[in-house]
Amino acid sequence: MGPTDQIGLVWFRRDLRLDDNPAWAAATSERDFVVALYVIDPRLMAVAGPFRRRQLIANLQAFDYDLFERTGGRLVVRSGDPVDVVPETAARLGCGSAYWNDDVTPFSTWRDQRVRQALDLPVSTFWGSLILPPGSVLTKKGTLSRVFSAFHRTWSTTTWDEWPEPGDAMIYPDPAELIPRLDGPAPLPEGEGEARARLEAFLERVDRYDEDRDLPALDGTSGLSVDLRFGSLSPRTVAEAVGTETKGRKAFVRQLAWRDWYAHLLHESPSMVTEDLNPKAHTLEWRDDPGQLAAWKGGFTGYPLVDAGMRELRSTGFMHNRVRLVAASFLVKDLLIDWRVGERHFRQLLVDGDVPQNVGNWQWVAGTGTDAAPYHRVFNPVTQSRRFDEKGDYIRRWVPELAALDSDSIHEPWEAPAEVLEAAGVRLGHDYPEPVVDHAEARERFLAVVSEARDEAAAGDD
Numbered sequence: 001m002g003p004t005d006q007i008g009l010v011w012f013r014r015d016l017r018l019d020d021n022p023a024w025a026a027a028t029s030e031r032d033f034v035v036a037l038y039v040i041d042p043r044l045m046a047v048a049g050p051f052r053r054r055q056l057i058a059n060l061q062a063f064d065y066d067l068f069e070r071t072g073g074r075l076v077v078r079s080g081d082p083v084d085v086v087p088e089t090a091a092r093l094g095c096g097s098a099y100w101n102d103d104v105t106p107f108s109t110w111r112d113q114r115v116r117q118a119l120d121l122p123v124s125t126f127w128g129s130l131i132l133p134p135g136s137v138l139t140k141k142g143t144l145s146r147v148f149s150a151f152h153r154t155w156s157t158t159t160w161d162e163w164p165e166p167g168d169a170m171i172y173p174d175p176a177e178l179i180p181r182l183d184g185p186a187p188l189p190e191g192e193g194e195a196r197a198r199l200e201a202f203l204e205r206v207d208r209y210d211e212d213r214d215l216p217a218l219d220g221t222s223g224l225s226v227d228l229r230f231g232s233l234s235p236r237t238v239a240e241a242v243g244t245e246t247k248g249r250k251a252f253v254r255q256l257a258w259r260d261w262y263a264h265l266l267h268e269s270p271s272m273v274t275e276d277l278n279p280k281a282h283t284l285e286w287r288d289d290p291g292q293l294a295a296w297k298g299g300f301t302g303y304p305l306v307d308a309g310m311r312e313l314r315s316t317g318f319m320h321n322r323v324r325l326v327a328a329s330f331l332v333k334d335l336l337i338d339w340r341v342g343e344r345h346f347r348q349l350l351v352d353g354d355v356p357q358n359v360g361n362w363q364w365v366a367g368t369g370t371d372a373a374p375y376h377r378v379f380n381p382v383t384q385s386r387r388f389d390e391k392g393d394y395i396r397r398w399v400p401e402l403a404a405l406d407s408d409s410i411h412e413p414w415e416a417p418a419e420v421l422e423a424a425g426v427r428l429g430h431d432y433p434e435p436v437v438d439h440a441e442a443r444e445r446f447l448a449v450v451s452e453a454r455d456e457a458a459a460g461d462d
């Protein structure tokens with residue numbers, strides 16, 4: 001069958017939803033028949049850890065089910081390289097046009113260009129995974145702001161372009177390959193309905209968001225990053241449901257602006273995936289220390305808050321934002337290990353692991369990015385722990401060997417009197433490690449290395 005204008009193909013990627021999905025809406029309103037395709041790319045499956053892989057498979061199953069329930073059609077699932085699979089599917093089913101939602105990573109840009117060439121059909125693309133598309137939030141000089149607060153001001157007053165309304169095209173009913181079986185439970189209940197339920201539940205808590213969001217022992221944040229990562233919710237749906245009426249709501253929507261900002265930065269500077277974004281950033285002599293790296297990954301640094309976070313990550317694929325900041329800073333500044341090593345580890349394990357957000361945040365923590373994050377601000381893991389996990393409840397959850405310590409000693413057990421440790425059943429160096437570095441010394445070392453690199457860079461400029 002030759003291609004026909006009546007049949008459109010929607011290539012789903014990170015937008016596994018039917019509501020508020022501009023590519024889907026455009027196709028179903030412009031065509032009589034629509035093929036819904038998902039390509040399982042073995043390259044992407046190989047770099048995703050088990051948590052994200054399972055979440056993807058569960059979300060695909062839920063999406064296929066929703067599609068069937070709502071339209072009688074099925075998700076056409078195929079495995080392989082999209083450069084082969086998308087054109088093959090389009091040709092086999094006679095599609096005369098294609099639709100998808102764009103993505104900002106260098107890999108997707110490279111892949112999509114090749115798919116477009118191979119397809120040789122009209123392609124319509126949309127920015128359905130962001131609130132505002134790259135290039136739409138600019139300074140008066142027409143550039144992307146390198147300072148978040150300035151970006152945020154403009155972002156907050158930029159009007160959203162309209163997304164198309166969905167139509168009632170018939171959906172192709174043959175599912176092709178079976179969706180792979182789950183090899184373990186998905187971290188979160190899957191699908192658009194569950195994502196909406198999470199959003200609804202968060203609306204009960206959102207007014208306290210500004211006060212609770214930094215406390216890892218509480219359920220103070222939305223938990224929506226995974227839904228935004230897989231697209232089971234559109235960020236516009238989330239922002240609209242929340243609004244900006246209270247301090248908590250404003251603070252929350254500001255976080256969605258960070259998400260857009262990092263995507264816009266990556267779209268403009270694809271090399272930031274592997275290179276310091278700030279050209280003036282010091283070229284540091286990073287250390288190669290497999291033993292300390294393993295201690296960090298495993299949650300055995302001797303710093304309880306860092307260890308709690310790294311263990312939560314390892315066992316669940318989640319970590320609270322405040323703890324991500326402290327754990328990332330510890331790797332980069334206390335252990336002097338390259339941010340790229342940490343970024344890769346997080347990206348693999350996080351269920352919400354997402355290139356722009358992960359790279360942007362790691363560079364922010366390392367002080368190699370764009371924003372006003374002074375390189376000499378080194379998080380103190382003990383002060384952070386006392387401030388944000390005051391009673392030690394989060395630490396107790398993830399570092400059970402310290403659970404019997406009181407809420408003072410739990411933040412720095414090496415300072416606790418011997419009798420306190422003994423009463424809590426903790427033998428440092430046996431049940432729980434001594435600190436792998438002394439934070440005060442590590443801080444001095446980091447500042448010395450930075451200042452040396454800056455002197456060298458300045459000498460090079462002369």
Ligand SMILES: Cc1cc2nc3c(=O)[nH]c(=O)nc-3n(C[C@H](O)[C@H](O)[C@H](O)COP(=O)(O)OP(=O)(O)OC[C@H]3O[C@@H](n4cnc5c(N)ncnc54)[C@H](O)[C@@H]3O)c2cc1C
Binds near residue numbers: 213228229319324
């Ligand atoms: C080192 C490091 C690595 C990170 N890697 C990722 C990642 O791979 N994927 C990811 O989605 N987030 C990442 N973040 C950002 C943040 O930690 C998570 O988005 C957040 O913890 C998810 O929980 P939540 O949905 O309950 O967040 P909420 O506090 O409820 O925030 C709502 C939404 O806003 C966005 N958001 C919040 N904080 C940030 C931020 N700092 N930067 C960008 N967007 C933000 C997320 O989409 C989030 O779902 C990282 C942060 C750090 C410090």
